[in-house]
Amino acid sequence: MEQSNSVNVCVSVLEELNTKMVDVYFPVITYLGISMALGTIGNCFVSYIYYYKFDATATHMFIIALSVCDFLTCIICIPMDVVILHFSYTFHNDAACRVIRYVVAVAVINSALIVFVIAVDRYILICRPLKQNISVRNSKKILAFFTIFTLIVSIPAIFVHGKQNKMVKRCGNIGKECSLIPYINGTIYSLAYYSFVSTVCCCMLIILLIIYLLIGMRIWKIYKAKKIKAIQFRETFTTRTITKLEDQFTDSRSSVMQPSTFAHLKKQSMPPARSNLIFFIITLVWIIAYIPHFGGVFWMLLVKDFEVVASDKELVINKLLTYSLYLSSALNPYIYGLFNRQFRNELLALFRNLFKPCNKKNIEIR
Numbered sequence: 001m002e003q004s005n006s007v008n009v010c011v012s013v014l015e016e017l018n019t020k021m022v023d024v025y026f027p028v029i030t031y032l033g034i035s036m037a038l039g040t041i042g043n044c045f046v047s048y049i050y051y052y053k054f055d056a057t058a059t060h061m062f063i064i065a066l067s068v069c070d071f072l073t074c075i076i077c078i079p080m081d082v083v084i085l086h087f088s089y090t091f092h093n094d095a096a097c098r099v100i101r102y103v104v105a106v107a108v109i110n111s112a113l114i115v116f117v118i119a120v121d122r123y124i125l126i127c128r129p130l131k132q133n134i135s136v137r138n139s140k141k142i143l144a145f146f147t148i149f150t151l152i153v154s155i156p157a158i159f160v161h162g163k164q165n166k167m168v169k170r171c172g173n174i175g176k177e178c179s180l181i182p183y184i185n186g187t188i189y190s191l192a193y194y195s196f197v198s199t200v201c202c203c204m205l206i207i208l209l210i211i212y213l214l215i216g217m218r219i220w221k222i223y224k225a226k227k228i229k230a231i232q233f234r235e236t237f238t239t240r241t242i243t244k245l246e247d248q249f250t251d252s253r254s255s256v257m258q259p260s261t262f263a264h265l266k267k268q269s270m271p272p273a274r275s276n277l278i279f280f281i282i283t284l285v286w287i288i289a290y291i292p293h294f295g296g297v298f299w300m301l302l303v304k305d306f307e308v309v310a311s312d313k314e315l316v317i318n319k320l321l322t323y324s325l326y327l328s329s330a331l332n333p334y335i336y337g338l339f340n341r342q343f344r345n346e347l348l349a350l351f352r353n354l355f356k357p358c359n360k361k362n363i364e365i366r
Contacts, residue, residue: 010171014089017168017175021088024312028319029085032078035330039074042333043067045347049337053346058139059121063336065143066114070329073107078326080104085319089175094163097178101161105154108325113146115286115332116204119211127218160190167308177307180300191301198294205286212283281335289328296321 022029046067054060080100084091091097121134134142166175181190296318300306310318337343 010174013168013171014175017089018087022086024316025085025319027316028323029082031320032082032323032326035326036074036078039070039330042337043071043074046333046337047071049343049346056136058134058136059118061136061139062114062118062121066111067333069107069111069114070332073111073329077104077107081323084178088177089166091163091178092176097163098158098161101157102154105157106150109154110146110150111328113150116208117142119208123211123215126215156193160193194294194297194301201290208286209283285328285331285335289325292321292324
């Protein structure tokens with residue numbers, strides 16, 4: 001009888017601890033909810049507009065694939081992490097925990113690879129225009145390869161995550177949570193796996209920075225060359241005007257052609273400041289999304305009994321760091337979408353078409 005009462009007390013304690021941790025993790029759950037909403041809405045619009053309104057190119061195929069991958073991350077991976085946070089002491093299904101972490105790994109790695117190949121594609125288009133660009137057919141093959149590759153590479157995530165015991169006062173080690181297998185308390189596999197993944201991520205980040213730096217330098221050279229040509233053009237027509245003042249036809253022709261030609265040159269030139277801003281934002285998102293994530297993971301791995309010894313504030317900070325990778329899925333559609341003028345025009349046209357029936361109905365009622 002006493003044992004039954006003790007069990008009931010411990011069950012009640014676990015439920016209370018779950019409720020308490022939901023309150024503690026409220027900032028984390030709010031962050032995940034906002035990321036999910038932003039990513040779901042943004043990636044829906046990017047996928048639709050780039051697929052139905054834009055021409056089929058390799059770059060557009062990569063952006064569509066990225067938006068689809070990020071969309072699935074927002075509607076599958078983020079809700080699963082929210083569920084895990086709601087069962088901080090009573091997550092009993094070990095298989096579900098491993099599958100969730102495997103799915104998250106597949107989505108995140110695939111998204112990172114697509115971001116990387118978009119940078120490579122832009123480098124080829126801008127810095128190596130004479131070389132053969134990536135075709136639409138080859139882009140589909142690359143995306144298929146990425147999918148298969150990430151399905152294989154993410155397999156270790158199944159073995160470094162799982163159901164872990166959690167200490168509960170007065171009841172012993174009866175709590176259950178879905179988390180990493182600690183390096184100090186368990187095996188070396190978790191540390192080795194994340195050390196390898198973080199090294200690869202840092203190498204990709206460095207390559208990305210170099211690629212965008214080369215793209216920015218190339219755009220700056222193009223801008224300077226066009227500026228020099230514009231100056232030479234102006235000097236040429238000024239000389240003709242001075243030497244042929246009596247020729248009204250030549251004078252009028254030069255005065256007519258000059259503005260249109262300058263307008264054409266201005267239209268064709270690419271402002272380096274704007275391009276560099278976009279590249280900086282893309283790189284910044286990578287840094288914000290992935291570097292803090294690995295910091296949170298290694299913090300959890302290297303501190304013995306982290307979940308037990310950490311304060312509530314430290315737990316919240318650790319979760320925010322660990323889930324920072326979802327920033328990429330939430331912000332990517334706005335970087336690759338709203339910085340594109342054609343995309344903005346198509347988005348405005350889409351909203352006009354959506355609200356046209358409502359406006360017509362209001363007019364008819366009046």
